[in-house]
Amino acid sequence: MAISVAFVDDHPILLEGLVSLYSNKEDLAIVGKGENAVDALKLVEELDPDVIVVDLSMPGDAIAAIEIMLQRYKRTRIIVFTASSSIETAIQVLGLGVSGYVLKGSTATDLHEAIRTVYSGNTFITPGFATKVIMSMKTEALRRKTQVHMRLSAREEQIVGYLMRGNTNREIASGLDISEKTVKHYMTVLMQKLDARNRLEVVLAAQKLSMAHEAGATAYN
Structure with missing residues (x-):
């Protein structure tokens, strides 16, 4: 036929x-x-x-x-x-x-x-x-898998929480009883870890990471 x-x-x-x-x-x-x-x-x-x-x-x-x-x-x-x-x-x-x-x-x-x-x-x-498409799909899948398994430290999560409230480095340092220099260090680490260029992108990336973890947990359950 x-x-x-x-x-x-x-x-x-x-x-x-x-x-x-x-x-x-x-x-x-x-x-x-x-x-x-x-x-x-x-x-x-x-x-x-x-x-x-x-x-x-x-x-x-x-x-x-x-x-x-x-x-x-x-x-x-x-x-x-x-x-x-x-x-x-x-x-x-x-x-x-x-x-x-x-x-x-x-x-x-x-x-x-x-x-x-x-x-x-x-x-x-x-x-x-086809080869280009398949390689790109594998790269994206690996990126997502890596993102789901990435975890922020307790201190990093605290700093992200302050960033979400719009606090300055000085306010974050005061709230966590650490130096501004230490806050800047954590900011650098967060931007590298989350592939972000500024404070806003750190917040957005952290939110996506949180949703990815929740989705992964739901799928697992």
């Missing part, structure tokens, strides 16, 4: 080219085409294709449309076909649950292989670009 496919792209020539090119593939059946995010939703709702290939720069909110499709129409596999080589964007949409991310500089064979791959239940990312 042929794989039913729909294409959505706001460039008419490219769209017609895709439809024409892949209509000749015996294992594919092109069932529809569209030009914007609204079209993408209609195609999935009305035609229920096995795979839909969508651009990210088309009119409308492509990301929102993708999220809706993933929530409501779980059978259809989504391939993002885009000129954007942004690793952050790729990670974002892959994180949402799309099955493929194919760059428009890829070959026709790559996109054909992507369609077959996602239809079989696997993930496809343009070769070469």
Whole structure:
């Protein structure tokens, strides 16, 4: 049985080219085409294709449309076909649950292989670009893991508490009965530990760290 496919792209020539090119593939059946995010939703709702290939720069909110499709129409596999080589964007949409991310500089064979791959239940990312995406995802996962396990000392937490109340170094020193020089030392340590550049970023990073610990504790329980 042929794989039913729909294409959505706001460039008419490219769209017609895709439809024409892949209509000749015996294992594919092109069932529809569209030009914007609204079209993408209609195609999935009305035609229920096995795979839909969508651009990210088309009119409308492509990301929102993708999220809706993933929530409501779980059978259809989504391939993002885009000129954007942004690793952050790729990670974002892959994180949402799309099955493929194919760059428009890829070959026709790559996109054909992507369609077959996602239809079989696997993930496809343009070769070469995939390595960068995977390495970035591993780095981010390691950063988050490190952050969750990072702990502030009791004294550091005290100083952060004073910072949250807007106290100066002198007020912190007075409240903790330590010297201003010691407070400055702790501030330097906190900025290095939390990768912060100033007092406000220390507070924000400390709050994120606290939430990460709470989330980790909840997951563990």
